[in-house]
Amino acid sequence: MVSQQRQNVLVVGAGIIGLVSAFRLLQEGCAVTVLDPSPAKGATWAAAGMIAPTAEIAVGEEANYELQRQALPAWRALGEELRVLTGDELQIVEKGTLLVGWDASDQRLVDQFARVAGTFGAALRESSRDEDPEEFAGVSARITRGLLMAGDAWINPDEAVRLLLASLELLGAKIIPSEVTRIESSDHDVRAVTALGDYVGGCGILATGAAGLVPGAPASVRNAVRPVSGVTLRVRGFDRSDVATVRAFVRGRSLYVVSRPGGYCVLGATVDERGESALELGELARLTRDALDVLPALESAVVLEHRSGLRPASRDLEPFFEQLGDTRWAWASGHYRHGVTLAPLTGASAVAFVRGVA
Ligand SMILES: Cc1cc2nc3c(=O)[nH]c(=O)nc-3n(C[C@H](O)[C@H](O)[C@H](O)COP(=O)(O)OP(=O)(O)OC[C@H]3O[C@@H](n4cnc5c(N)ncnc54)[C@H](O)[C@@H]3O)c2cc1C
Known part of the structure; x- marks a missing residue:
């Protein structure tokens, strides 16, 4: 658990990365608000859902391969947790x-x-x-x-999204169907500005996929998408x-x-x-x-x-999870061809980040 006092987390972006992160944070006992004008209609919508570390091997991508090799067990565990909560099975087909x-x-x-x-x-x-x-x-x-x-496998991302959204609802997440136009950060909280109003949390995660940083976010010196x-x-x-x-x-x-x-x-x-x-x-x-x-x-x-x-x-085709400056915002992106595959691993990074700032 994150702390005795319930940590309130804002997750901007409800693609597979934001949804899995939100799910993991709810399991940690956080109060989670997810903001997205069109949940799961970004890259996640187009994805085939392959979890295929071997078929995805590419010259120079050894680190990414090692990461992807951890993905299938992580998806099996996540699928089981979603089943226990929703009663519905996430099919993981492991035919190579x-x-x-x-x-x-x-x-x-x-x-x-x-x-x-x-x-x-x-x-x-x-x-x-x-x-x-x-x-x-x-x-x-x-x-x-x-x-x-x-050892290569696939899931249906539509099914994963359906089960994640159902789980978020069951665990009490707020889903706000609005674009975040600006973010702010102080020593003790974060703020997301939308046309529906402002939302405040103890910390926040930008999971905006290819859209990149939201206005108001400190520029990253390390990463770009x-x-x-x-x-x-x-x-x-x-x-x-x-x-x-x-x-x-x-x-x-x-x-x-x-x-x-x-x-x-x-x-x-x-x-x-x-x-x-x-x-x-x-x-x-x-x-x-x-x-x-x-x-x-x-x-x-x-x-x-x-x-x-x-x-x-x-830049290097590797995913990243970066705390932005000394703010209480983190940026999770860069998943390129492997976001569905790697989502459960990024979910674990989200939990580690929130524990760190709690
Ligand atoms: C054709 C295609 C096939 C693919 N096939 C596979 C595959 O087989 N296996 C695999 O592992 N990966 C695959 N991928 C890659 C995978 O889809 C991506 O890496 C992954 O979906 C990225 O997830 P994400 O949550 O970061 O981004 P997205 O799914 O794009 O989600 C980002 C979300 O952020 C929201 N957003 C953006 N800006 C704001 C804002 N200011 N305020 C609020 N919300 C905002 C958007 O509305 C969107 O819903 C494929 C991708 C494509 C395009």
Whole structure:
């Protein structure tokens, strides 16, 4: 518990980072006020929900890999706590990842990936259509081999958000549907200014994703975020949820198809450093063509919607949790491609911060 006197915490931003932080702080006995004009409609809304430390391996991101490896146990624990509270189970599907290449040069990218992942000590093995026919269900017949990565998983972020919001309500959080236009800080409290009024707490957390610092916040000398937009396309009509999530290199581009029970698939994702959240026709055409080439069984899938979001990218692509100057505000952002994965770990940082200022 934080202290004998109930700590009152403001959480600005109700994406996955703000929601998990708020949940953890409520469990600590804090009184929590969450402020967001459109809860969980930022990057969290667009996310596919993969918790895939191995498939996400990238050169130079060893520290991030080690962090992500802690995420699945943390999500299992969080899922169980949400179940006890709400009675609803958060499905965590742990079927691994199958990485394939479309043509010979894409296959070379797969081989290159295997070499890099090998230096990380990641658990992966070569797989072939002959050895593991079920893993290649729906995959183009011209793709005969790939890499299987056990230990990768996914959740449905919509479900996680639903259970978190229900839990916040059960634990007595206040959710204020308003934008924070300015923040202030004194020696003993913090203030968030909104069109609905001012809110005061003992300390506060900015979990504003790619939107960055709110006016009034002291500038950070260490961190900055930039928006990297991404779109996922949602379709229905193809189900391979009982085997590994397919990832592919296709004509040099990255593709994934997360298949959920019942035939709902998330196809992704575009990456646009201009931070434009609109979906360009060319991007949609490339994503669709890549997906149909790798998984021709998607041919008759029905398009449901597309979702766009802004990934919060830090300078070094690592997440950060920073106390802002000597104020009672902290800034949690920079989760880039891994915010869903890392949310339970950031929740623990939020608790440590509030204990520290209590
Ligand atoms: C296409 C796509 C696919 C992705 N897939 C995955 C994946 O498979 N696995 C994974 O781990 N990650 C994935 N990510 C990354 C992940 O979605 C993000 O890292 C994560 O959602 C960041 O969470 P957040 O809470 O920081 O930001 P957000 O979800 O963007 O939430 C920030 C919130 O802050 C609010 N806000 C901003 N400014 C203010 C203000 N002034 N006052 C009040 N509220 C404010 C916004 O309204 C918003 O609700 C994906 C991202 C994208 C775009």
